[in-house]
Amino acid sequence: xxxxxxxxxxxxxxxxxxxxxxxxxxxxxxxxxxxxxxxxxxxxxxxxxxxxxxxxxxxxxxxxxxxxxxxxxxxxxxxxxxxxxxxxxxxxxxxxxxxxxxxxxxxxxxxxxxxxxxxxxxxxxxxxxxxxxxxxxxxxxxxxxxxxxxxxxxxxxxxxxxxxxxxxxxxxxxxxxxxxxxxxxxxxxxxxxxxxxxxxxxxxxxxxxxxxxxxxxxxx
Amino acid sequence: xxxxxxxxxxxxxxxxxxxxxxxxxxxxxxxxxxxxxxxxxxxxxxxxxxxxxxxxxxxxxxxxxxxxxxxxxxxxxxxxxxxxxxxxxxxxxxxxxxxxxxxxxxxxxxxxxxxxxxxxxxxxxxxxxxxxxxxxxxxxxxxxxxxxxxxxxxxxxxxxxxxxxxxxxxxxxxxxxxxxxxxxxxxxxxxxxxxxxxxxxxxxxxxxxxxxxxxxxxxx
Amino acid sequence: xxxxxxxxxxxxxxxxxxxxxxxxxxxxxxxxxxxxxxxxxxxxxxxxxxxxxxxxxxxxxxxxxxxxxxxxxxxxxxxxxxxxxxxxxxxxxxxxxxxxxxxxxxxxxxxxxxxxxxxxxxxxxxxxxxxxxxxxxxxxxxxxxxxxxxxxxxxxxxxxxxxxxxxxxxxxxxxxxxxxxxxxxxxxxxxxxxxxxxxxxxxxxxxxxxxxxxxxxxxx
Amino acid sequence: xxxxxxxxxxxxxxxxxxxxxxxxxxxxxxxxxxxxxxxxxxxxxxxxxxxxxxxxxxxxxxxxxxxxxxxxxxxxxxxxxxxxxxxxxxxxxxxxxxxxxxxxxxxxxxxxxxxxxxxxxxxxxxxxxxxxxxxxxxxxxxxxxxxxxxxxxxxxxxxxxxxxxxxxxxxxxxxxxxxxxxxxxxxxxxxxxxxxxxxxxxxxxxxxxxxxxxxxxxxx
Numbered sequence: 051x052x053x054x055x056x057x058x059x060x061x062x063x064x065x066x067x068x069x070x071x072x073x074x075x076x077x078x079x080x081x082x083x084x085x086x087x088x089x090x091x092x093x094x095x096x097x098x099x100x101x102x103x104x105x106x107x108x109x110x111x112x113x114x115x116x117x118x119x120x121x122x123x124x125x126x127x128x129x130x131x132x133x134x135x136x137x138x139x140x141x142x143x144x145x146x147x148x149x150x151x152x153x154x155x156x157x158x159x160x161x162x163x164x165x166x167x168x169x170x171x172x173x174x175x176x177x178x179x180x181x182x183x184x185x186x187x188x189x190x191x192x193x194x195x196x197x198x199x200x201x202x203x204x205x206x207x208x209x210x211x212x213x214x215x216x217x218x219x220x221x222x223x224x225x226x227x228x229x230x231x232x233x234x235x236x237x238x239x240x241x242x243x244x245x246x247x248x249x250x251x252x253x254x255x256x257x258x259x260x261x262x263x264x265x266x267x268x269x270x
Numbered sequence: 271x272x273x274x275x276x277x278x279x280x281x282x283x284x285x286x287x288x289x290x291x292x293x294x295x296x297x298x299x300x301x302x303x304x305x306x307x308x309x310x311x312x313x314x315x316x317x318x319x320x321x322x323x324x325x326x327x328x329x330x331x332x333x334x335x336x337x338x339x340x341x342x343x344x345x346x347x348x349x350x351x352x353x354x355x356x357x358x359x360x361x362x363x364x365x366x367x368x369x370x371x372x373x374x375x376x377x378x379x380x381x382x383x384x385x386x387x388x389x390x391x392x393x394x395x396x397x398x399x400x401x402x403x404x405x406x407x408x409x410x411x412x413x414x415x416x417x418x419x420x421x422x423x424x425x426x427x428x429x430x431x432x433x434x435x436x437x438x439x440x441x442x443x444x445x446x447x448x449x450x451x452x453x454x455x456x457x458x459x460x461x462x463x464x465x466x467x468x469x470x471x472x473x474x475x476x477x478x479x480x481x482x483x484x485x486x487x488x489x490x
Numbered sequence: 491x492x493x494x495x496x497x498x499x500x501x502x503x504x505x506x507x508x509x510x511x512x513x514x515x516x517x518x519x520x521x522x523x524x525x526x527x528x529x530x531x532x533x534x535x536x537x538x539x540x541x542x543x544x545x546x547x548x549x550x551x552x553x554x555x556x557x558x559x560x561x562x563x564x565x566x567x568x569x570x571x572x573x574x575x576x577x578x579x580x581x582x583x584x585x586x587x588x589x590x591x592x593x594x595x596x597x598x599x600x601x602x603x604x605x606x607x608x609x610x611x612x613x614x615x616x617x618x619x620x621x622x623x624x625x626x627x628x629x630x631x632x633x634x635x636x637x638x639x640x641x642x643x644x645x646x647x648x649x650x651x652x653x654x655x656x657x658x659x660x661x662x663x664x665x666x667x668x669x670x671x672x673x674x675x676x677x678x679x680x681x682x683x684x685x686x687x688x689x690x691x692x693x694x695x696x697x698x699x700x701x702x703x704x705x706x707x708x709x710x
Numbered sequence: 711x712x713x714x715x716x717x718x719x720x721x722x723x724x725x726x727x728x729x730x731x732x733x734x735x736x737x738x739x740x741x742x743x744x745x746x747x748x749x750x751x752x753x754x755x756x757x758x759x760x761x762x763x764x765x766x767x768x769x770x771x772x773x774x775x776x777x778x779x780x781x782x783x784x785x786x787x788x789x790x791x792x793x794x795x796x797x798x799x800x801x802x803x804x805x806x807x808x809x810x811x812x813x814x815x816x817x818x819x820x821x822x823x824x825x826x827x828x829x830x831x832x833x834x835x836x837x838x839x840x841x842x843x844x845x846x847x848x849x850x851x852x853x854x855x856x857x858x859x860x861x862x863x864x865x866x867x868x869x870x871x872x873x874x875x876x877x878x879x880x881x882x883x884x885x886x887x888x889x890x891x892x893x894x895x896x897x898x899x900x901x902x903x904x905x906x907x908x909x910x911x912x913x914x915x916x917x918x919x920x921x922x923x924x925x926x927x928x929x930x
Contacts, residue, residue: 078295
């Protein structure tokens with residue numbers, strides 16, 4: 051039998067709070083490090099063509115920056131949504147969360163790769179590596195959620211099973227959609243990146259399930 | 271009808287707390303990464319002219335660092351003031367806050383640009399890009415506040431409407447003032463940066479509205 | 491006599507909370523900075539051999555990244571476990587925790603060293619420096635725990651002595667095991683790194699002592 | 711009249727908590743970024759002299775890293791001590807705290823400078839700039855504390871005036887001692903850095919005043 055007053059156990063809340071704090075740290079640093087790959091044009095380059103023209107040539111870097119920024123932001127938003135439903139931690143949750151953070155921390159590398167190789171002979175390889183990494187992270191995210199949600203293992207008592215099932219359905223779209231973006235990269239690397247921005251917007255928009263979640267949070 | 275005890279709802283407070291934690295992370299990382307663009311002079315350069323002379327030549331980097339530091343600091347102070355008034359979150363708030371963070375995260379890039387190109391042929395372009403980015407962030411900040419404050423949508427019950435209206439007025443000066451700093455860059459890039467430091471000081475000084483806010487916070 | 495209500499003393503909890511916040515910050519930044527040492531191949535390199543081949547040549551960087559990521563993650567998990575048992579701080583704890591953070595902050599340097607020198611003439615030196623640093627950090631970690639646990643000095647009242655002794659035993663394996671990984675580096679640098687990944691997994695898996703800790707945390 | 715229940719005002723505590731969170735973020739990032747200035751020797755250098763010899767040549771970088779690490783750590787410890795005494799914030803506190811953070815954020819630059827120029831013709835200039843910056847930060851720290859402590863302006867009710875006066879005395883040693891370290895740099899740059907490490911240890915050791923503070927915190 052669960053203690054109906056679990057919400058006031060300091061230990062469970064403290065544990066979840068520290069996982070969130072560490073994860074928030076990693077998300078916020080990974081998203082901020084993205085800027086380090088946008089390099090200022092050298093004055094030699096600017097002397098040759100003018101600075102404005104050099105800045106316009108940075109569009110692949112800006113595009114990759116925007117796509118990765120919104121990917122990490124939306125990943126954080128959904129991580130944050132999940133953890134409003136998770137009430138306690140166990141060792142596997144720590145490791146699965148660690149796997150997700152592993153994915154997020156690496157994002158600056160494929161981002162720099164896509165930025166460097168867009169408009170280059172190898173752009174398909176670079177962009178498929180890039181969207182492919184989003185696909186992998188989407189899988190890690192599903193593993194985390196499904197582990198926590200399986201038989202309401204780690205969820206709060208107030209979480210109804212229908213809501214959890216609806217979220218499972220919504221998140222399960224993530225991997226195939228990013229796989230589709232990856233395959234599009236075979237034909238049009240640029241479109242593949244634009245698609246991944248669109249996917250971030252899609253996962254930011256609350257589904258009905260998320261809306262119910264938000265509303266039930268507000269009502270409580 | 272609102273529950274008069276909303277202040278004790280753990281969900282609403284936890285949600286706002288995690289947005290603040292993520293935002294604080296981003297603000298503090300973006301402000302700290304600014305130092306990475308102040309490069310130590312090479313020993314070859316120092317051998318030619320002496321180290322002190324090389325250090326003095328770093329003044330554009332220091333000036334841009336100071337301006338961006340205080341811009342981000344004051345943006346953080348005001349973000350922090352706003353969130354003392356906001357009591358709950360919704361999906362749009364998360365996205366508008368994400369847009370503001372997008373602006374803040376990019377600040378190191380125009381900062382490095384201004385530092386590199388001050389005293390160079392292209393300084394007007396670089397500095398207008400720099401203060402122009404502050405202008406864009408000021409717009410994002412206004413969007414965030416106006417969304418939250420519209421009809422007291424997400425504000426705490428204790429926030430009186432006069433105070434909210436006074437803050438709306440104060441913040442609405444931000445965008446035109448940074449636009450003015452941007453236009454000054456056409457004639458004097460240096461003055462444009464100095465103006466943007468002055469603007470940061472101006473927005474750090476509490477207006478009467480802010481003072482009332484601080485006092486009401488202290489009295490409660 | 492201890493106040494049986496110590497759990498509600500705001501000062502003790504606030505102090506521990508701030509140490510955890512600072513440590514979480516350092517852990518999450520150190521782990522995220524690891525990505526900065528995975529450099530995108532230059533387009534010149536890719537033009538010569540194809541991008542995919544260049545990416546495959548990054549395997550020493552990826553291996554070192556993975557080993558250091560899991561080392562820091564598991565160090566954080568165990569740090570987090572300890573601090574669920576520590577209820578108050580003193581000056582020595584602050585300094586010993588500082589020593590541990592000193593170790594963690596430096597990790598990106600030996601990681602970059604191992605990545606650069608794997609498959610190079612000096613790989614044994616580089617890898618022994620790398621796993622040697624893990625050995626040093628394991629010592630720092632033991633110092634921290636033993637100081638806090640000695641006579642239950644800083645532990646919570648609920649921590650039973652058997653549990654503390656079991657943890658002391660488990661953690662005391664850390665230093666000799668990392669020393670073994672270090673010595674293996676004399677013969678096979680690659681195996682030494684693989685061993686250090688295996689050790690991270692080992693310390694992530696909860697021993698019986700840890701399991702009891704987790705369960706007692708869940709039951710409370 | 712002060713409300714005797716001020717400890718339970720959520721607004722005051724939340725405000726201080728967010729200043730601490732932002733400051734903790736900045737301290738932990740600045741301290742972690744220090745590692746970025748320890749560069750792995752190139753394989754060309756190692757081929758010429760052996761890797762071990764190259765690593766030993768990094769001692770100025772390690773020394774500067776150690777000195778700056780402990781400076782920031784001890785600055786954080788003392789910041790943390792102060793904020794256990796500060797119960798509410800005002801606009802000036804935010805700005806003075808911002809000034810202190812400005813000092814801390816810049817530390818990686820003089821650290822890299824000292825590391826690069828130790829054993830070089832310009833070492834006195836570089837090291838005086840380095841310890842000089844510690845001197846400036848010590849002034850900022852005193853400004854912050856004196857502002858908060860003046861007439862117990864922002865302190866908690868439990869803080870007795872004798873304790874506050876003792877802390878004021880202890881902290882007031884900071885600026886002249888760092889000034890002395892700075893002047894020693896004129897004759898022996900190396901000794902100047904070693905002195906600044908000794909000063910960090912000195913300010914980490916609790917004075918009687920600090921001990922009373924810690925004890926009173928533990929007893930409450």
